[in-house]
Amino acid sequence: MNYDQHARTGKHGQASTLARATRESECGGPLLQVAGLTFGYDASPAFLGPLDFDVSRGSMLAVVGPNGAGKSTLLRLTVGLLTARGGTISLRQCPIERMTHRQRASTVAFLPQSLSAPPDLSARQVVLLGRYPRRGFRWFESNADHRAADRCMDVTHTLAFADRRLDTLSAGERQRVHLAAALAQEPELLILDEPTAALDPYYQLEVFGLLRWLCSERGLTVVVVTHDLNLAGQRCDAVLLLANGRAAAYGSPAESLRPDVLASVYGVRFEIASLARDGRPWLLPVETVEKKAR
Amino acid sequence: MNRSPARGVDVVKHVGIAAVAVAIVVIVSPGIGTQPISVIEAWRHWPDDSSAVHHIAFDLRLPRAVTALVAGATLALAGGVFQTLFRNPLATPYTLGIASAGSLGALIGLKMGLAGTLLGLPQYSWCALLTSAMVVGLIFLLAGTTYRLSGNALVLAGVTIGLFCGAMMMFVTYVSDVRETFAIVRWMMGSLEKYGYGEITGIIGPLIVSWTVLIACAGRLNQFEMGDELAASRGVNLFRLHLATIGFASLATACIVSVCGPIGFVGLIVPHAARLVIGRDHRVLLPAVALWGAVFLVVCDWFSVLAPVWAGRWTGMESTAAPLPIGVVTALVGAPLFLVLLGRSRRVE
Numbered sequence: 001m002n003y004d005q006h007a008r009t010g011k012h013g014q015a016s017t018l019a020r021a022t023r024e025s026e027c028g029g030p031l032l033q034v035a036g037l038t039f040g041y042d043a044s045p046a047f048l049g050p051l052d053f054d055v056s057r058g059s060m061l062a063v064v065g066p067n068g069a070g071k072s073t074l075l076r077l078t079v080g081l082l083t084a085r086g087g088t089i090s091l092r093q094c095p096i097e098r099m100t101h102r103q104r105a106s107t108v109a110f111l112p113q114s115l116s117a118p119p120d121l122s123a124r125q126v127v128l129l130g131r132y133p134r135r136g137f138r139w140f141e142s143n144a145d146h147r148a149a150d151r152c153m154d155v156t157h158t159l160a161f162a163d164r165r166l167d168t169l170s171a172g173e174r175q176r177v178h179l180a181a182a183l184a185q186e187p188e189l190l191i192l193d194e195p196t197a198a199l200d201p202y203y204q205l206e207v208f209g210l211l212r213w214l215c216s217e218r219g220l221t222v223v224v225v226t227h228d229l230n231l232a233g234q235r236c237d238a239v240l241l242l243a244n245g246r247a248a249a250y251g252s253p254a255e256s257l258r259p260d261v262l263a264s265v266y267g268v269r270f271e272i273a274s275l276a277r278d279g280r281p282w283l284l285p286v287e288t289v290e291k292k293a294r
Numbered sequence: 295m296n297r298s299p300a301r302g303v304d305v306v307k308h309v310g311i312a313a314v315a316v317a318i319v320v321i322v323s324p325g326i327g328t329q330p331i332s333v334i335e336a337w338r339h340w341p342d343d344s345s346a347v348h349h350i351a352f353d354l355r356l357p358r359a360v361t362a363l364v365a366g367a368t369l370a371l372a373g374g375v376f377q378t379l380f381r382n383p384l385a386t387p388y389t390l391g392i393a394s395a396g397s398l399g400a401l402i403g404l405k406m407g408l409a410g411t412l413l414g415l416p417q418y419s420w421c422a423l424l425t426s427a428m429v430v431g432l433i434f435l436l437a438g439t440t441y442r443l444s445g446n447a448l449v450l451a452g453v454t455i456g457l458f459c460g461a462m463m464m465f466v467t468y469v470s471d472v473r474e475t476f477a478i479v480r481w482m483m484g485s486l487e488k489y490g491y492g493e494i495t496g497i498i499g500p501l502i503v504s505w506t507v508l509i510a511c512a513g514r515l516n517q518f519e520m521g522d523e524l525a526a527s528r529g530v531n532l533f534r535l536h537l538a539t540i541g542f543a544s545l546a547t548a549c550i551v552s553v554c555g556p557i558g559f560v561g562l563i564v565p566h567a568a569r570l571v572i573g574r575d576h577r578v579l580l581p582a583v584a585l586w587g588a589v590f591l592v593v594c595d596w597f598s599v600l601a602p603v604w605a606g607r608w609t610g611m612e613s614t615a616a617p618l619p620i621g622v623v624t625a626l627v628g629a630p631l632f633l634v635l636l637g638r639s640r641r642v643e
Contacts, residue, residue: 109528121574140577
């Protein structure tokens with residue numbers, strides 16, 4: 001299946017909205033809630049926050065902003081790798097600091113920007129490592145774990161090279177293998193830090209198409225950091241635009257990705273090349289301007 | 295290298311073969327030594343504890359083999375864990391300065407003329423254990439107060455401690471007389487010459503606990519190899535993993551150094567060699583590394599005992615030489631073996 005075509009045709013649109021509404025009414029509220037979140041290293045002043053946002057089940061939030069805006073720090077806080085100075089991050093209305101490491105890992109999967117997997121591991125070994133939070137006290141993965149890993153590799157189109165070493169795969173193939181490993185955790189929330197940074201346009205669209213498909217068809221909730229404003233605008237349900245650790249804009253892509261706001265945050269004049277049917281903008285960076293929010 | 299995901303059958307295959315090898319060396323050991331006593335003859339005298347053959351085979355040779363088994367398993371296991379934990383292929387059980395600290399303690403004990411025993415261990419071994427424990431405490435302090443001292447910084451701290459202890463050892467040697475200096479140099483070469491099981495019994499409790507904890511960390515170490523962030527996001531408590539592995543690997547190493555002295559090379563090459571053959575999965579690798587480390591050190595010990603005898607036969611002279619220092623033999627046997635394995639694995643790739 002070509003996930004990008006599937007995402008563009010909008011087959012998921014209405015059905016996913018209905019499914020999301022049903023899931024929210026069943027489970028009572030958004031999956032991820034961030035309220036009054038602040039963070040700073042050691043005794044230095046807080047450089048992130050206060051931030052308030054929430055992410056509905058089965059939806060996809062893009063976190064965008066210039067370098068140093070605090071995007072990756074926000075993700076690390078959400079995964080529990082850093083501890084917030086103030087405010088709360090709740091998963092299913094439970095503050096993450098009250099969850100054990102394993103409980104958190106069963107709910108949230110994280111795909112960091114820099115991955116340092118040993119190059120001599122096979123793709124299948126990497127994906128099976130993602131089953132760790134689900135393995136319990138078993139010493140090895142069960143047949144059910146192997147079947148789950150195969151399913152995730154099937155979804156990410158990596159089954160064909162499952163037994164090849166990582167260092168024989170292209171950057172796009174490797175990224176999909178790591179994505180399969182994250183899916184093998186069977187998370188409710190998938191958090192990705194610039195998953196398309198090293199990929200060509202084909203794989204960028206393929207990865208975002210896959211994420212879109214996982215949201216609409218599998219009910220996965222996705223938070224993704226990206227520098228590609230068009231991918232964020234076209235493929236995500238909501239966009240959080242960060243500047244200096246604060247939310248410069250938050251809402252639907254049409255609301256967040258306004259040229260006037262982007263110019264003040266990035267110091268770049270954007271033009272709207274065209275608008276999709278649902279009002280999502282295609283943005284074109286034109287020239288640098290004076291930065292206001294940096 | 296094995297690139298299939300590990301399953302129970304791999305434990306049976308890799309760990310089972312290593313366990314059989316351990317059983318074989320235990321059975322054969324009473325028959326290996328300078329005196330011409332065959333394996334069958336040795337075991338035939340097992341019930342007869344008044345005979346000279348029984349004394350040689352089961353009071354001298356077997357305890358020596360058991361000491362080598364325990365030391366080899368511990369050093370190889372600790373080396374394998376440290377190589378993963380510090381993401382450094384040159385890491386050994388002695389990377390954190392444990393061996394140097396233990397040696398300094400033993401040297402001070404020898405210099406002070408502590409020749410007696412306490413709770414089954416020589417008094418200088420207690421000195422070695424004490425100084426090693428102090429270094430482990432210092433490492434814990436560094437790792438605990440600032441968690442960022444977990445990787446290269448801890449290795450640097452360990453190397454610094456090792457250099458400091460090395461300098462202090464030179465000072466102790468400098469102020470010693472010829473007899474003390476000989477004892478010090480001999481201790482520094484490492485030794486497996488034990489009479490009975492007293493010393494090994496004294497340290498086996500902490501060693502069993504350490505082996506268990508280190509092997510139990512295998513699944514977490516697999517995750518740790520994927521990177522700190524990924525491992526933590528999958529539920530691995532990195533702080534606890536560091537404390538458990540550094541603490542118990544150091545404790546076990548300190549115990550071995552206090553009894554056998556610093557025996558090098560086992561903790562470096564056995565994990566590498568096993569990784570080349572078995573693969574990266576620590577759930578299979580660590581138990582196999584411990585067992586192959588045990589076998590490796592026993593075989594090296596046989597070589598250290600038999601080499602002077604063979605040399606005497608080849609030269610036509612009756613040899614009365616003492617066994618070769620074990621540290622010399624581990625390097626002599628291990629280096630070529632490892633280079634052959636390395637070359638073979640590169641060809642396969």
